Amino acid sequence: MDKFKTQLYSSQLKADLDLFNQLQILIDALSTTENMPESLTILQKILAFDSHQSKMVRIDNDYWFPSTHWVTIAFAKISDQASLSPTKVVLPNAQKVAELHFSEWPNAAFRFVQAPLAAGGYYLVETAQNLRVLYWDIAHKRFYLDTNQFAKLVQTQAVQLAGLDALDIFQKRLTAIASQFIEIAYDIDLPGIDAQKQVDLEMVRKDLSTNILDSLFVLGAKQQFILKRMTGEKSGAIITIGEVSLKLTTHHINDGHEQWTYDIIDDNRNVTIYTLFQQLPFFYQWYSDHLTVVGLKDKREVFVD
């Protein structure tokens, strides 16, 4: 039988409490800081916190949150600073993961989930349809849009009901966050989200078959949107939607293949490809029918189902 050493017990208890005290200091700092790089540094420390270093003290109750919770809190802060439209963190009853509510989309909720990748990182997911918006890898500074699922998300009732202005606000929000991330050397890939950058949006596959363009022609014609052959220096096809032109342009590349891109020409620079997906159901139908070919090229390797 070992002799109970009160002093040892006291020392260990102090070490454990100090450890949790450090966590408390980090959480407090996260709540007060207004500086984005600082909040990211704090978040990384919180994520690195290992409660198992505590030998005696355990917190295992409704107030112990997983790492995704703190990712949500940090992202909400960054998101709130990036837009005039507020971002709220809501903790649904009996849940341990906070939800994000972007004011522009009042009927949609989002949460972060851990990405099943060796590199780690988190997915921002819309909760009702379980549609992924983006991948955020805090440790390796990566911020990528899941173009496939975001295109699907803009078709959902909650997002459709909110209308084009709301979509515009959300896209600007992500663009603004990305701009801040760029300043701290993030790798950013948000294809098609920025209304100022709507040319040369590359498609996944090269060399589109005539059938795929025929199919866009047929679907468009049913809605009186006429696909035309592009004239002039570039070749490809074009659909005019009021004052906006959607171009599918072909570019000859060195390997003998043709790279196709989307170019959205809007003098007002308000329209993105996602605006068109939302506004033109035939276009989205075509896009989703041929997603593996005409889908926007993104960092598909990090989007694992």
Added chain:
Amino acid sequence: MTIQDIQTILQPELVNRLERKISYLSDLQSAIKNNQISQVYQLLDPHKFNDNLQKILSETSVAQLDSLVADIKKDIAAFLAPELINYVVTNFDFLTLEPVADDTTLYDVYIGDWWDHRQLGTLNVLTVVLTSDDSITSELIETAKLSDEETLNATKIQEVKKVITGLESFLADNTKRSLELQVIEDQLAEISANKSGLFGRSDKVTREALEKKQELLIATQKRMPEVEEKLNKQQAYLLRFEKEDALRQLELQAISAYYVDVPTFITELQHIYVSYMTKLDQK
């Protein structure tokens, strides 16, 4: 008769013919020089010009004239084309024209400027004749007779869609079949494990029934690639039929915006020579 006598007899006629040729080429040169396009057409084919525009008939053979300009026909066409093309696209603004490669006398004529627009015919710049594809015009006449909801390929489309639904549901059932197969395999494994024959004859019957079902399911699964290929073919048919309908619909809309019906449009095309010459004369 001496050589000189023969020459004296033939000389006036020969000189006369040469003079006519020189005069013809001189007239053509003058017409081109002065941009008298109508005059150029008249000189190229006086019979056609006079017949159509009720002018005095010339006795000159078209073949004779033709031979005089045979080697510069393409250049004359290049000279005449811009004015004619401008006339056509102004008066039939839903038509698009593209020069035929290596032949300046011909232009391919398409209806509309949309994706894969169909070629309506070919325009000869020298004769101002638009040779149109009868199959396209008769399809358009037929389409015009249909109600708004109907199309020429509607029945075919309906049939192909039915086939596609069937094939898709066969493919969709594959997951169900795979699961069923797995269950059968498990059951057969269980029966094999009961070698002691506790259940005797009933085991044998069950095994046979399961094996038959397994065979059937495997055979059905083997048909997957064949069904996928069939589905691709049917989808290609569907696209073709829908595209044909879409093209006809757009063509008809374009024509109907300017003409009361398709025959009136066709008549206009057939009279393009007269209308063009009249227009030139009004200049």
